[in-house]
Amino acid sequence: MKRDIVCHCGNTMHQDFPEYIDLSKEPQIGPQILEGTFMQVTCDSCGETIKPDLPVHFSNLKLAGGLLDIDYIPELDRTQFFRNKITSSAGRVAIGYPELREKILASENDLDNRALEVLKVLLLEKALEKDLSTHTFSELSIVLHSVQDNQLLFYLYGLKDNEIAVPHISMDIYNKVRANLAERLKNEPYAEIVTPPYVSINKISIEAEDDS
Secondary structure, eight states: OEEEEEOTTSOEEEEEOOSEEETTTOTTHHHHHHHTOTTOEEOTTTOOEEOOOOOEEEEEEEETTEEEEEEEEOGGGHHHHHTTSSOOOSSEEEESHHHHHHHHHHHHTTOOHHHHHHHHHHHHHHHHHHOOSOOOGGGOEEEEEEEETTEEEEEEESSSTTOEEOOEEEHHHHHHHHHTHHHHTTSTTHHHHTOSSOOOTHHHHHHHHHHO
């Protein structure tokens, strides 16, 4: 679909961006998302790199032991989604580029995204126990950044200004969380967090903001 993209320099470009992508037919898309080059364009006037944030429906994402559709929703539309002004019938929803990248990373490494979200809760709880300030879940954010040397590397934001904590979690710990997933999902907040299509710890942050 042709869209008008306006650069900071004022130049308007007419670019073709897909609304639907079958990941089984376009395997190059996954690496582009992981590298941050997906939908990236260069201004033909000033040479500035522009990265539009546009909705996309992906099909055939390998996740949670099957093939799922996933709706990508731009970060600016997060509130609209939670107000039910944007709906989805896909198996998963990702809001904002970090969440989309994380879903692709989970797929590429055969990780259960439900177990990852549970693991995030446990990591935040542990971080808050050690932190002596008055931080809450709604003030923190955590994403899976990479998988290296049989470890999961998370980026945790918000504990300290201008600093990122980087918890390293072994695959052994991940596998234990995954093995006990069914039992843990009998309790909140885990059951709510992994309820599709929006499987995300960020539900806690949204609920906390709504209650404030």
